[in-house]
Amino acid sequence: MKSIKLLVLINLIIPSIKLFGQSTDKVEMADVLRQDGKIYTVVFSLVIILTAMIILLIRVDRKIFRLEKQEKKSE
Amino acid sequence: MKKYKLEWWKILTIILLYYTVIGGFLIPVPRLHILNESIRMNYFHVPMWFAMMMLFTNSVWSSIQYLHTQNTSFDDKAVESLKVAFFFGALGLITGMLWGNATWGTFWTSDPKLNNTAIGLLVYSAYFVLRNSLEDETQRGRLGAVYNIFSYVVFIPLIFILPRMTDSLHPGSGDNPTFRLFDTAHNMKLVVYAAIGGFMSLGWWLYTLFLRLRLLKKAQDEIN
Numbered sequence: 445m446k447s448i449k450l451l452v453l454i455n456l457i458i459p460s461i462k463l464f465g466q467s468t469d470k471v472e473m474a475d476v477l478r479q480d481g482k483i484y485t486v487v488f489s490l491v492i493i494l495t496a497m498i499i500l501l502i503r504v505d506r507k508i509f510r511l512e513k514q515e516k517k518s519e
Numbered sequence: 520m521k522k523y524k525l526e527w528w529k530i531l532t533i534i535l536l537y538y539t540v541i542g543g544f545l546i547p548v549p550r551l552h553i554l555n556e557s558i559r560m561n562y563f564h565v566p567m568w569f570a571m572m573m574l575f576t577n578s579v580w581s582s583i584q585y586l587h588t589q590n591t592s593f594d595d596k597a598v599e600s601l602k603v604a605f606f607f608g609a610l611g612l613i614t615g616m617l618w619g620n621a622t623w624g625t626f627w628t629s630d631p632k633l634n635n636t637a638i639g640l641l642v643y644s645a646y647f648v649l650r651n652s653l654e655d656e657t658q659r660g661r662l663g664a665v666y667n668i669f670s671y672v673v674f675i676p677l678i679f680i681l682p683r684m685t686d687s688l689h690p691g692s693g694d695n696p697t698f699r700l701f702d703t704a705h706n707m708k709l710v711v712y713a714a715i716g717g718f719m720s721l722g723w724w725l726y727t728l729f730l731r732l733r734l735l736k737k738a739q740d741e742i743n
Contacts, residue, residue: 471550487544494540498533501724502525508731509523515738 528720535717539563542710549707553622560618562710566718567611573719574604574726575643579671582664594660595737597667599729601646603722608640623688632689635677642670 474483543562551558578600585593615633616626627633649666653659682689 471552472555473550474556483544487541490540490544491537494536498536501728502529504728505525505529505724506523508728508735511735512731513521515735518742 529724532717532720532724535713536721539566539710539714539717543714546706546710557618557621558707560614561707562714564611564614564618565711566714567607567614569715570718570722571604571607571611574600574607574722575671575674577726578604579668582667585660585664586668589657591656591660594664595733596730597664598650599733600726601643601667603726603729605640605643606725607718607722608636608643612636612640619688628688630682630688631685632678632682632687635681639670639674639677642673646670 539562543559548556548558578597581593581597581600584590585597619628619633620626646663646666650659650663653662
């Protein structure tokens with residue numbers, strides 16, 4: 445009798461543990477993307493964009509610097 | 520003869536931005552439901568507002584100094600700072616809408632933070648209209664400065680105080696914690712702070728560029 449009670453108890457507990465595990469572990473993230481290594485494509489393209497932007501920014505910075513120098517000379 | 524040299528803070532900006540883009544995508548983040556991978560928006564959406572607030576504050580400070588000294592160089596600073604701040608504000612709204620669509624289900628909700636930010640930016644946009652409608656330079660400067668201060672005073676309660684007094688979908692409002700959400704995620708803090716610093720100094724860099732262009736144009740107008 446006691447063992448049956450115990451079995452019932454275990455039967456009740458185990459599924460709930462499984463359910464609990466499922467509800468916390470399965471959060472969808474970009475794991476597949478990382479497994480395939482494709483996330484690096486995204487990062488790489490963003491780095492290229494950022495590099496281009498920074499080059500542009502520095503060029504504008506330099507151009508303004510030169511103009512300022514000319515301005516000072518002409519004064 | 521002085522040669523062009525990249526200042527140290529510009530180099531720092533570049534390094535921080537690279538760290539944000541690379542680290543922002545590759546460093547692991549906490550696994551949370553609904554947010555999923557979009558939690559990385561935190562690295563790009565939040566710094567927009569920080570950059571915007573810094574430049575708005577710089578603008579209002581310049582306006583106060585202009586009213587105090589009547590020196591037009593402060594007026595130039597206020598205008599250019601406000602322009603760049605507005606630009607970052609618009610970017611913040613657009614990125615926020617995309618994020619909202621992914622996590623809350625719509626591009627726009629009646630969340631107090633969203634509506635109030637939109638109202639605040641509209642109030643600020645009237646600044647440009649006001650300035651362009653005036654011909655006289657001193658009148659333009661003075662009214663612009665007064666209006667700028669007014670907008671700032673309206674903006675602060677709109678986005679910092681009122682949303683916190685009601686429930687909001689944003690973290691940091693009602694019962695929502697802001698940075699407590701990321702207490703356990705040390706990795707995220709690293710990138711978030713770098714991103715905030717990087718975008719703030721990028722904003723400052725853009726502001727100085729626009730300001731210098733404006734001064735050059737002014738000098739040229741005086742010659743012609």
